[in-house]
Amino acid sequence: MVQDRTGSEADDAITDLYAAHYVRLVRLATLLLGNEAVAEEVVQDAFVALHSRWRRLREPAAAVAYLRTSVVHGSRSVQRRRGVAARHPDEPPGHAPSAEQVAVGGAAADAVVEALRGLPHRQREALVLRYYGGLSEAEIASAMKISNGAVKSHASRGLAGLREAMADWS
Amino acid sequence: MSTPENWTPQERQLHDALHRSAERVQPGPDGLARIRRRTAVVPMWRRPVVLGLAGATALAAAVIVGGVIALNDGDDDAPVASQTSTSPAPSPSDTTAQTAPPTTPPAETTPPAQSLTVPVYYVADSGDGLRLVREFHAIETSLTPIAAAVNEMLTAPPADPDYRSLWAPGVEVTAADLADGAIVVDLSAPPTAGEDPDLAAQQLVYTATAAAASAGQDGSLPVRITVGGQDPSEPIGRTDPLEVRQLVQLNDPAEGATLPSPVTVTGEAAVYEANVLWELRRDGEVVDSGNTTAEECCTFSPFSLELDLEPGAYQIVVSESDESGGEGRPPMSDSRTFTVE
Numbered sequence: 001m002v003q004d005r006t007g008s009e010a011d012d013a014i015t016d017l018y019a020a021h022y023v024r025l026v027r028l029a030t031l032l033l034g035n036e037a038v039a040e041e042v043v044q045d046a047f048v049a050l051h052s053r054w055r056r057l058r059e060p061a062a063a064v065a066y067l068r069t070s071v072v073h074g075s076r077s078v079q080r081r082r083g084v085a086a087r088h089p090d091e092p093p094g095h096a097p098s099a100e101q102v103a104v105g106g107a108a109a110d111a112v113v114e115a116l117r118g119l120p121h122r123q124r125e126a127l128v129l130r131y132y133g134g135l136s137e138a139e140i141a142s143a144m145k146i147s148n149g150a151v152k153s154h155a156s157r158g159l160a161g162l163r164e165a166m167a168d169w170s
Numbered sequence: 171m172s173t174p175e176n177w178t179p180q181e182r183q184l185h186d187a188l189h190r191s192a193e194r195v196q197p198g199p200d201g202l203a204r205i206r207r208r209t210a211v212v213p214m215w216r217r218p219v220v221l222g223l224a225g226a227t228a229l230a231a232a233v234i235v236g237g238v239i240a241l242n243d244g245d246d247d248a249p250v251a252s253q254t255s256t257s258p259a260p261s262p263s264d265t266t267a268q269t270a271p272p273t274t275p276p277a278e279t280t281p282p283a284q285s286l287t288v289p290v291y292y293v294a295d296s297g298d299g300l301r302l303v304r305e306f307h308a309i310e311t312s313l314t315p316i317a318a319a320v321n322e323m324l325t326a327p328p329a330d331p332d333y334r335s336l337w338a339p340g341v342e343v344t345a346a347d348l349a350d351g352a353i354v355v356d357l358s359a360p361p362t363a364g365e366d367p368d369l370a371a372q373q374l375v376y377t378a379t380a381a382a383a384s385a386g387q388d389g390s391l392p393v394r395i396t397v398g399g400q401d402p403s404e405p406i407g408r409t410d411p412l413e414v415r416q417l418v419q420l421n422d423p424a425e426g427a428t429l430p431s432p433v434t435v436t437g438e439a440a441v442y443e444a445n446v447l448w449e450l451r452r453d454g455e456v457v458d459s460g461n462t463t464a465e466e467c468c469t470f471s472p473f474s475l476e477l478d479l480e481p482g483a484y485q486i487v488v489s490e491s492d493e494s495g496g497e498g499r500p501p502m503s504d505s506r507t508f509t510v511e
Contacts, residue, residue, distance in 0.1 A: 014209065018202045019454055026201075027192035036195050043197075044205050051209040112187035131181065132188040159180060 010054035031128045032075040046070035068143045123158030198331035199507045210500035283312045288319035289380040291373050292333040297500035301416040317346035319381030329425040336370035338362045352405045353378050356396045372414050375406050423508040431510050436474040439464045441490040446473045451485040479510045
């Protein structure tokens, strides 16, 4: 009905990719950005961009990598897009936790996530992609568009920077 | 790459903290619909279907718009503009003490909190740029129906994740009254100029006039906006709904509603041949679809359908048919997520 004459292959692919990756990408972007509403916009931007490039891509694996790269890049540049930021005032990290979540150590997790937010953005990206995204060094390098060696050094400097916050949580 | 086996305790802690924090993030239910609308977008000026509709229904539109113009008392209102600073419009401090014109509801004097269901207009990306969309909000308020509806529009977010407001937060309604052939809405602070100020004004005008009509008052009056009782705007009437409203609008179920089967889906549509298409989705998959007919073609008129459903979470999407064969703007649609108990 609502759809689909040309681009229906791209539409189908977007539907599948959405089901498989959307929630995780929004969570990843939220960790990078600290704002869920903006994170959703960034991820939706990535899907829209992927749709328009579909013909040049075609391959599911490449599509996922493309989404990831777009989300990292979009999260980076979102602070510069003042319009988006203005529409969504900053929220506390992982807003509106339930009482149970707080009780199970949410507050301690928040301390770490907050400390993460104080890191330079490349260090934060490297840590989030590795420890939340579960990506390999090569995958992180490609998402961040930097070398494998640079991933290593951003990650280790990031871990060092977090150590203080982590020490309070044990 | 590190694996969990050779991770340090710090790395494990970071892993756990990130996952714990991330799991609290629950994206809205409608991301795919939002993406779809944007992947279907064509340039705004390409709207042959809308132009065709507008032409075909010029008469119907004239009736609606004509009501506004006829009741607008023309230039007789002009003196009010210059007088307002000395008396008639309410100032923020005396909303309860002012002398109410006969048409003002009696609730104005000592306002007890009451339960009201008010129409509230927002905007959505319709596929043809931003257009007005409507929700009904049940609220507790001591304001008059018009003031309550406009205040709700200014201060409450829409329930539907596809909708948003063109009004930045920070402005409230101090009063709304019928005076001199207009609905005068007084705001606590000057609105910030944002994107599409004309449509933002229409968002307020539609809300105020719809609230007036649903409270049994004259909904065809134009609206004057004042700030702290000062600077009344020119009276603003409703722009032709075919130009500013999303042509397909769901009324029920409300976004996020939980309700028993059978589920009655109702709305209004101004569509070609009165043909309204619908799709029922579960987890993003279409499980049923069909079409129904609005009561009239090409002007806003009601439609409804009834669905026998098993318990579960659903999304209903209604849309107009695409008569341009994909050449024009994408068909407009509206969607609601609901749960059958």
